[in-house]
Amino acid sequence: MSAEAIAAAVRTGERTARDVIDEHLAAIAARDAELHVFNHLAADQARAEADAIDAAVARGEDPGPLAGVPVALKDNLCTRGVPTTCSSRILDRWRPPYTATVVEAVGAAGGIPIGKTNLDEFAMGSSTENSAFGPTRNPRDPARVPGGSSGGSAAAVAAGFAPLALGSDTGGSIRQPAAFCGVVGVKPTYGAVSRYGLIAFASSLDQVGPFAATVADAALLLDVIAGPDPADSTSVREAWTPVLPTLGEGVSGLRVGIVKELLDDIDADVLARVHGAADALAAAGAYVGEASVPAVRHGLAAYYLIAPAEASSNLARYDGVRYGLRVDGRDVADMNARTRDAGFGAEVKRRIMVGTYALSAGYYDAYYGQAQRVRTLVIRDFDAAYQDFDVLLSPTTPSTAFAFGEKTGDPLSMYLSDVCTTPTNLAGHPAMSVPFGTGANGMPVGVQVLAPALGESTMFRAAAVIEQAASSS
Amino acid sequence: MSWEAVIGLEVHVELATMTKLFCGCRNEFGAEPNTNICPVCLGLPGSLPVLNERVVEFALRLGEALDFTVPTQSIFHRKNYFYPDMPKDYQVSQYDEPICVDGRLAVDGVEIGIERAHMEEDTGKTTHVGGGGRIHDAVHSLVDYNRAGVPLLEIVSHPDMRSAGQARGYVSELRAVLQAIGVSDVKMEEGSMRVDANVSVRQAGTSELGTKVEVKNMNSLRSLGRAIEFEIDRQTELADAETRIVQETRHWDEADGVTHAMRTKEGSQDYRYFPEPDLVPVAPDDEMRARARASATELPTARRARLVEQWGINEPDAEVLLGVSGLADYAEAAVAAGAAGADATKWIVGDVLGFLNETGAPITELPLRPDGLAELLVLLADGSLNRNLAREVLAVCLAEPKRPRAVVDERGLAQVSDEGELGALIDAVLVGNADAVADWRSGDDKAKKKKRGFLFGEVMKSAKGAGDPKVLGPLLDERLGAE
Numbered sequence: 008m009s010a011e012a013i014a015a016a017v018r019t020g021e022r023t024a025r026d027v028i029d030e031h032l033a034a035i036a037a038r039d040a041e042l043h044v045f046n047h048l049a050a051d052q053a054r055a056e057a058d059a060i061d062a063a064v065a066r067g068e069d070p071g072p073l074a075g076v077p078v079a080l081k082d083n084l085c086t087r088g089v090p091t092t093c094s095s096r097i098l099d100r101w102r103p104p105y106t107a108t109v110v111e112a113v114g115a116a117g118g119i120p121i122g123k124t125n126l127d128e129f130a131m132g133s134s135t136e137n138s139a140f141g142p143t144r145n146p147r148d149p150a151r152v153p154g155g156s157s158g159g160s161a162a163a164v165a166a167g168f169a170p171l172a173l174g175s176d177t178g179g180s181i182r183q184p185a186a187f188c189g190v191v192g193v194k195p196t197y198g199a200v201s202r203y204g205l206i207a208f209a210s211s212l213d214q215v216g217p218f219a220a221t222v223a224d225a226a227l228l229l230d231v232i233a234g235p236d237p238a239d240s241t242s243v244r245e246a247w248t249p250v251l252p253t254l255g256e257g258v259s260g261l262r263v264g265i266v267k268e269l270l271d272d273i274d275a276d277v278l279a280r281v282h283g284a285a286d287a288l289a290a291a292g293a294y295v296g297e298a299s300v301p302a303v304r305h306g307l308a309a310y311y312l313i314a315p316a317e318a319s320s321n322l323a324r325y326d327g328v329r330y331g332l333r334v335d336g337r338d339v340a341d342m343n344a345r346t347r348d349a350g351f352g353a354e355v356k357r358r359i360m361v362g363t364y365a366l367s368a369g370y371y372d373a374y375y376g377q378a379q380r381v382r383t384l385v386i387r388d389f390d391a392a393y394q395d396f397d398v399l400l401s402p403t404t405p406s407t408a409f410a411f412g413e414k415t416g417d418p419l420s421m422y423l424s425d426v427c428t429t430p431t432n433l434a435g436h437p438a439m440s441v442p443f444g445t446g447a448n449g450m451p452v453g454v455q456v457l458a459p460a461l462g463e464s465t466m467f468r469a470a471a472v473i474e475q476a477a478s479s480s
Numbered sequence: 481m482s483w484e485a486v487i488g489l490e491v492h493v494e495l496a497t498m499t500k501l502f503c504g505c506r507n508e509f510g511a512e513p514n515t516n517i518c519p520v521c522l523g524l525p526g527s528l529p530v531l532n533e534r535v536v537e538f539a540l541r542l543g544e545a546l547d548f549t550v551p552t553q554s555i556f557h558r559k560n561y562f563y564p565d566m567p568k569d570y571q572v573s574q575y576d577e578p579i580c581v582d583g584r585l586a587v588d589g590v591e592i593g594i595e596r597a598h599m600e601e602d603t604g605k606t607t608h609v610g611g612g613g614r615i616h617d618a619v620h621s622l623v624d625y626n627r628a629g630v631p632l633l634e635i636v637s638h639p640d641m642r643s644a645g646q647a648r649g650y651v652s653e654l655r656a657v658l659q660a661i662g663v664s665d666v667k668m669e670e671g672s673m674r675v676d677a678n679v680s681v682r683q684a685g686t687s688e689l690g691t692k693v694e695v696k697n698m699n700s701l702r703s704l705g706r707a708i709e710f711e712i713d714r715q716t717e718l719a720d721a722e723t724r725i726v727q728e729t730r731h732w733d734e735a736d737g738v739t740h741a742m743r744t745k746e747g748s749q750d751y752r753y754f755p756e757p758d759l760v761p762v763a764p765d766d767e768m769r770a771r772a773r774a775s776a777t778e779l780p781t782a783r784r785a786r787l788v789e790q791w792g793i794n795e796p797d798a799e800v801l802l803g804v805s806g807l808a809d810y811a812e813a814a815v816a817a818g819a820a821g822a823d824a825t826k827w828i829v830g831d832v833l834g835f836l837n838e839t840g841a842p843i844t845e846l847p848l849r850p851d852g853l854a855e856l857l858v859l860l861a862d863g864s865l866n867r868n869l870a871r872e873v874l875a876v877c878l879a880e881p882k883r884p885r886a887v888v889d890e891r892g893l894a895q896v897s898d899e900g901e902l903g904a905l906i907d908a909v910l911v912g913n914a915d916a917v918a919d920w921r922s923g924d925d926k927a928k929k930k931k932r933g934f935l936f937g938e939v940m941k942s943a944k945g946a947g948d949p950k951v952l953g954p955l956l957d958e959r960l961g962a963e
Binding site: 083084085091093098101103104105107202203204205206207209210211237238239240241316317319320323324326328329330339340343363366367368371375 | 519522523524525526527528529530531558560562564567568569570621623750752753754757758759760
């Protein structure tokens with residue numbers, strides 16, 4: 008049952024929110040031991056909130072557009088009084104004293120947070136294999152990874168544990184797992200959704216976004232969480248224009264460009280599906296052409312300097328002084344070092360070291376400075392492409408979901424799975440992954456739709472057409 | 481060889497805003513530890529800073545006062561280093577694009593260049609428990625984060641000063657300016673103004689800069705002067721002995737009157753500055769700039785000159801009025817209420833300031849308000865009170881909220897000007913002090929003057945201090961002459 012249908016049924020009293028929650032909790036009980044989607048399940052709290060919603064409906068009140076809809080939250084979103092770990096030992100047993108703005112928005116719309124989902128530690132990774140609490144399995148094939156870093160949230164939707172989930176996307180962490188799990192995943196325009204309460208990985212790239220089984224449900228959740236937040240200085244000040252009302256307006260006359268630089272080194276079965284999606288858009292009346300965004304070839308390299316640099320600073324606060332893990336030492340510096348050594352996993356340490364190096368005196372200009380210049384070029388090249396096209400099209404990932412352990416020994420090959428998604432974060436643009444059939448191994452393929460800043464409405468219209476074509480083919 | 485000292489100062493000023501730099505927590509001194517804190521100033525995971533616009537306003541005011549250029553846009557950077565009292569383990573500060581650049585301040589007629597002023601957040605405060613309060617032997621340490629996130633302006637001068645006295649003059653003038661524009665209470669003792677000095681020496685007449693030493697931990701103007709003097713002497717001795725001066729940070733030890741080298745880590749600290757991604761550039765619009773210009777108040781130099789000119793007071797008194805918080809405002813209010821400027825100044829820098837220094841109370845809390853002082857000075861000027869009586873009344877009014885006229889009435893304090901009454905007192909004194917009168921008569925001018933003073937005092941004493949000296953003097957001379 009879609010989120011839209013659940014909310015409609017709960018708002019009219021046709022179904023109780025309690026019934027909806029119990030049904031989803033039963034699904035979780037049946038299969039989460041195998042999949043490990045949740046770090047923390049908020050079953051009692053979710054039931055209590057469901058009862059409150061049912062009481063509101065009984066009083067004749069409208070709980071809102073997400074009435075009674077269970078929403079899974081990536082475990083890097085702060086939830087007051089509920090453990091928030093980033094799948095890291097360093098935040099062991101930490102309970103935030105406040106709630107993220109997006110989670111507040113979900114609650115205000117009648118949505119029910121059902122639990123906190125697994126991720127690569129501090130959102131650093133592409134498979135959830137970097138979680139300190141063990142990986143999440145792909146519901147479509149438990150021998151394969153769900154993608155990452157928001158693997159738990161993607162898997163929650165794919166497994167039917169929740170119709171909606173929130174994730175965060177710094178270099179593809181929503182879109183890549185959405186593609187691997189066969190669900191819809193959206194990275195909104197930088198600043199469209201508040202970051203207040205999202206535990207930072209790389210502040211200039213991080214953005215919260217929705218997962219859903221359908222394009223319409225993703226639009227529903229995006230419209231709930233988007234909009235200005237005075238607590239986030241980088242949030243867009245203008246009021247959000249909802250995308251759901253214009254979702255069905257089609258793509259007639261829309262100019263769609265396939266990004267040629269993002270077609271290199273892509274598996275043939277994935278590539279075939281991207282062309283299939285382009286054909287579907289053309290059949291629906293869009294003009295489809297080839298677009299060129301040359302600087303995206305350097306996007307991955309720039310990303311893997313900027314993101315670690317910001318992370319090295321953002322993660323400095325986990326020092327054992329105020330909260331989370333503390334390992335005692337001879338003096339303060341020794342305590343800091345021991346705590347961080349015991350609390351962070353290998354990938355987090357690797358990125359902190361890379362980032363610290365990139366910002367060091369004497370290297371700043373050659374690494375961080377150079378990466379920022381590439382970032383400017385990426386934006387410039389995207390801007391040029393958007394002179395000729397309304398939206399762009401590419402694969403979300405070079406391959407379908409890979410097997411556990413396949414890439415853990417070689418960080419670079421793991422990083423390469425982000426090659427199609429990182430340029431969008433550098434530009435601050437929106438992009439989303441829409442499932443479009445399966446690859447040679449039967450695993451889902453995701454097609455990426457990209458748009459210029461605040462071009463979500465157009466992006467969603469194209470995604471809806473692709474979704475339509477996927478279900479009818 | 482003759483050496484010349486070169487001094488530059490870095491002044492940190494805590495701004496007197498209601499709330500902190502990046503959150504809504506109260507900015508106050510002396511609150512119960514860890515009560516003015518929130519997720520933002522504690523740097524909790526997921527929290528984000530939002531710039532307090534008032535701080536930008538204060539910086540713009542300073543920009544006006546010190547003739548700074550305020551560029552179209554300035555940005556915040558992160559200064560990264562680990563320290564337990566710094567919640568995020570980086571300090572949000574400004575680096576190569578500060579809000580104010582290229583300012584100046586005239587100190588005793590010499591213009592001191594000011595490189596920049598920038599906004600930044602303060603850190604928390606650590607107290608080491610056990611081991612004599614030093615970190616190395618402490619049993620444990622307590623951190624109070626109330627101060628974390630309090631807004632600071634760091635004001636960096638050019639190395640334009642040449643003596644400890646000039647450095648003191650600069651800080652004192654800067655303090656008066658900051659007070660005048662109302663952005664800080666600038667108390668060095670409470671740490672709301674902190675001064676670090678960069679000191680070097682070079683051969684007199686050369687223009688190249690010597691190796692600089694940074695001196696920290698001076699918590700008063702006096703210790704600033706002493707520390708710089710000590711450091712100049714130390715460096716001069718080293719230079720005379722042709723010993724290399726080491727670039728380092730030294731700690732001023734107030735008790736021993738010396739500077740000590742602080743423990744230095746291997747190599748220089750790399751702060752890995754990079755633009756703060758959680759904040760947007762600060763671009764004050766025309767309206768904000770106009771507001772800063774409109775709020776421009778009379779600066780201390782101009783005010784001092786005006787008071788000297790209008791009231792006919794001397795420079796040192798004018799400096800005292802401008803140098804102590806609230807004194808000049810008090811004096812001007814008294815003048816507005818009818819006192820003469822010179823009289824008001826004399827009494828304020830004398831008895832009133834003496835009382836303030838003794839009790840430590842700020843002038844704003846004095847029971848005697850400026851119009852009360854004016855009332856007293858009018859009573860003195862019109863002859864209702866003489867100086868002795870006025871001082872007696874003042875002493876009462878400084879301690880309790882009473883009007884001078886009420887004190888006069890209550891105590892029956894009125895100056896005696898009646899010739900008959902005073903004449904009778906004089907006669908009695910002359911009879912009772914026949915020896916002195918005889919000495920007066922036989923003495924030379926000097927002895928006459930002395931004896932006359934003695935007799936005047938005796939009469940005043942018998943009048944219980946209330947005699948009108950303008951009547952008493954001539955009357956005494958008349959009686960003595962008639963003897």
